[in-house]
Amino acid sequence: DKIEELASLIRSSRYLAAFTGAGISTESGIPDFRGPKGIWKRYRPIELSEFISDPAARKEYWRRKIEIYPRIKEASANEGHRALARLHKAGFLQTVITQNIDSLHLNSGIPDSRVIELHGSNAYIACLDCRKRYEWKEVLPYFDEHENCPRCEKCGGWLKPATISFGQAMPVAETKKAFQEAAMADVFLVIGSSLQVYPAAAIPTETVRSGGLVAIINNEPTSQDHIAHIVLHGKAGKILKTLVNKTLMKNYKNSHIKD
Numbered sequence: 001d002k003i004e005e006l007a008s009l010i011r012s013s014r015y016l017a018a019f020t021g022a023g024i025s026t027e028s029g030i031p032d033f034r035g036p037k038g039i040w041k042r043y044r045p046i047e048l049s050e051f052i053s054d055p056a057a058r059k060e061y062w063r064r065k066i067e068i069y070p071r072i073k074e075a076s077a078n079e080g081h082r083a084l085a086r087l088h089k090a091g092f093l094q095t096v097i098t099q100n101i102d103s104l105h106l107n108s109g110i111p112d113s114r115v116i117e118l119h120g121s122n123a124y125i126a127c128l129d130c131r132k133r134y135e136w137k138e139v140l141p142y143f144d145e146h147e148n149c150p151r152c153e154k155c156g157g158w159l160k161p162a163t164i165s166f167g168q169a170m171p172v173a174e175t176k177k178a179f180q181e182a183a184m185a186d187v188f189l190v191i192g193s194s195l196q197v198y199p200a201a202a203i204p205t206e207t208v209r210s211g212g213l214v215a216i217i218n219n220e221p222t223s224q225d226h227i228a229h230i231v232l233h234g235k236a237g238k239i240l241k242t243l244v245n246k247t248l249m250k251n252y253k254n255s256h257i258k259d
Contacts, residue, residue, distance in 0.1 A: 003239065006215050006230050007246035009187050010092055017185040018084055019178075019203055020098045020105070023192020023218055024236045028075040030102055031068075047167035052128070052158065058149045065122075065161055066143065069136065072101075072122050077108035080191065083240035085109040090248055094185075097178045099193060099200055101163045116178050118170065118200050120163040129157030170199060182206035188214045192236045195222040204228075 010016055022030070043064060050057035077085070085108040087093035096105050096115050101122040105115045125134040132154045139159060142150045150159045164170060178200075182188055188207035195201040195216075204214045204224060213229040216222055217239050225231045232239050 002230050002232055003243050004246055006232070007243055009213060009215070009230075010087070010243075010247045013092065013187040015094055015184050016087070016092050016187045016189070017095045017097065017181045017207075018093060018189040018191060019182070019193060020084075020096060020100060020191045021193025021195075022100060023194075024080045024240075025075070025078075025100050025102050025104055025192070027078040027080060027235065027237045028102070028104060029071060030075050030100075030104075031071075045166045048165040049167050051160065051165060055148065058158070061160075061165075062143070062149055066140070069122070073136075075102060075104060077104045078237050080237035080240045081105055081108035083237070083244040084191075086244050086248065088114065092247065095181045097181060097203065099197065101161075116174050116181070118164075118174055118178060120161075120171070122161050122163055124162050125159050126162040127152035127155060127157040128160055130155040133162070134159060175199065178203050179206050183210045185210075186212040188212055190214060190216045190218070190222075190224075190228070191240065192218060193222070194218070194220070195224045 046057050046061045051061050052058075081104050084093060084096060084105065088096075088110050094114065096110055098105055098115065098117055099119050101117070101119055103121055103123045106112055125136060125139050126132065127134075130152060132152055139150055151157065152159055182203045183206045185207050188204055190204050193201075195204070201224070205227060207214050208227050214224075214227055215230040215232070216225060216228040217232045217234075217236055219233065219235065221233070
């Protein structure tokens with residue numbers, strides 16, 4: 001079957017990388033953005049330029065972030081995240097590139113040096129100007145006492161969760177590294193992404209351009225299913241758990257384990 005075929009490809013892979021989107025984290029209770037019950041069905045995205053120039057937009061942005069913060073903070077890595085962590089620990093999976101802001105790959109045990117967070121992280125807050133880092137526990141009490149939004153104590157810039165907003169430039173170093181990793185991969189797993197947001201959605205094509213194989217695991221068809229060697233539709237957690245069990249069941253893993 002397709003899962004057995006993919007497990008065989010992973011066992012024989014020279015360099016395996018994974019690219020994850022919101023679909024891997026919905027099973028941890030974190031809503032996605034573009035699904036039938038996604039966040040953008042309820043709210044219009046707030047552009048970075050609006051956040052900077054419009055006090056009402058800034059206030060609404062923070063209201064939404066504070067509303068969803070407890071769900072992200074309390075979420076745990078699910079069986080999909082844990083399956084990828086097992087693949088990494090066994091020496092197969094080299095890198096995870098993620099569009100997610102929930103830090104669940106890190107929580108699952110993959111070291112931060114092997115996780116590329118393309119859209120930033122909701123785990124902390126940063127000044128838009130000087131990038132000074134603040135913890136949520138430092139900033140949340142501000143809203144109990146003030147109507148306006150917090151500014152940086154160092155430079156006076158606006159504070160915002162360290163995620164990439166609409167209209168905000170992608171992080172240069174992380175984006176470059178993600179494309180490099182995709183080009184190195186001879187097997188590239190795409191998991192839980194609709195592949196609609198560019199430039200991130202172009203990353204899997206880099207693997208194909210370099211002669212590698214792409215496998216897509218997603219609930220719904222994507223616009224790039226045609227470039228994939230294997231497409232599996234269904235819940236990411238269940239498919240990944242089965243895939244990793246099949247991969248590690250065979251006694252090939254020791255040859256992959258790195259020092």
